[in-house]
Amino acid sequence: MSGRSERSAENTRRARERRSAALTLLMICTIAVAVAQGQEPGNRHRQDRVEDARLREGALLVRLADTAMSGRAESDFAIEWRNDFFKAQTGTFVPFTVTVERAKLSAANALMYVRAVRRDAAPPGRARQVRYPFDLIFAVDLAGPGEGPLRITRGFAVPAGEYDVYVALRERAPDPPSSEPRLKAAVLKQPLSVPDFWDGGLTTSSVILADRIDALPGAPSPDEVLERPYIIGEHEIHPAADSSFRRDRELIVVFLIYNASVSADRNFDIQVDYHLFRTMPPGTAPQTAASRDAEGDHPAARDGERYMTHTNPQRFKPSLMGAHFDPAAGHPMMAGQGILLSSFQEGEYRLGITVTDLLSRKSLSRDVSFRVVGS
Secondary structure, three states, X not given: OOOHHHHHHHHHHHHHHOOOOHHHHHHHHHHHHHHHOOOOOOOHHHHHHHHHHHHHHHHHHHHHHHHHHOOOOOOOOOOEEEEOOEEOOOOEEEEEEEEEOHHHOOOOEEEEEEEEEEOOOOOOOOOOOOOOOEEEXXXXXXXXXXXXXXXXXXXXXXXXXXXXXXXXXXXXXXXXOOOOOOOOEEEEEEEEEEOOOOOOOOEEOOOEEEEEEEEOOOOOOHHHOOOOOOEEOOEEEEEOOOOEEEOOOEEEEEEEEEOOOOOOOOOOOEEEEEEEEEEOOOOOOOOOHHHHHHOOOOOOOOOOEEEEEEXXXXXXXXXXXXXXXXXXXXXXXXXXXXXXXXXXXXXXXXXXXXXXXXXXXXXXXXXXXXEEEOO
16 A cells, blocks of 8 residues: 555645745735635735735744744743654655643634754855745644644655754734734744665654544545645554553554565565563562563563563565555555553553564564553
8 A cells, every 4th residue: 555655745845836935825825814704805905914914923933933043942832742754755754743731822823833954954144045944834723622732733754864843833813913912932943863764674664652543535635745644545543642541442553664675576575573561560570481481482571571462463465465565666564553451451561563574584673662541
């Protein structure tokens, strides 16, 4: 199955072509809002005031990021960051989620400016316009459902490398030309090491803990790509808010496998093994060699852990994937498991994942930690 993330770089390029700079997007949005509200074309004075106000909004956002780059950023509230990595057509796709406390906000809408800056880039000069690997302004709805923290998910694609990502979030006035109370704003600087999925070696995306995975009726439009970054092929992953799960829930783990070996006759064979370990409470007697041997062949537990069990191996080969599937063409393999937690005791756990290419005999390991809490 061809992953949506494989097309993300092309879709990102198309999105960026729709504006010559971040502020141009605001101009387009302003005109669209005016039309949607039934504004008469002849009312140029009102329209000009709205456009000027929207451009000032964008300029303030860009200035927040500029100030953060100079090390002088101030914020009215905290922004928390988390991200994953997928392979994209010409680089790496970075879906991310920023979280803010809903009680700290007072407006119904905001603008969010995202800028990615390479750490090895030359300092910007005054005589030339700076072009960043990624910079774009998003409209954000702050009045979403629920009472907990507000989670905003977006995505962008950049080449592999070391970056600083700046996220500026500013409340938006409902009536831009009018006099409004002071609007709250915040800016985050996030260091980011973006991996290279194009070196040809067996590798995987980030391992994602998910609340659920939904099947989609069709492919997303280009406009949805950056705002729904966890769409993979015909499925949408909904990442869990954190790594704690109640015993009445299912642990869902999902990730993509890239760069499998393919023989001349288009054969491939990937096996994924999943082994569960529990972190034992302090003072627990260590496992004896005899008990470890009785459990059979499995990866060794780490210090302070005890081996629990494993699930059935997951296999990817032509007879199971279908004739249309071709890893040589860049199609990723979506792997994962759903594990019911009703029989688990409360505590800390680790799921050890081993991906083995049975043609090349190469393998790699991934780990994901989670916590089981009361039902």
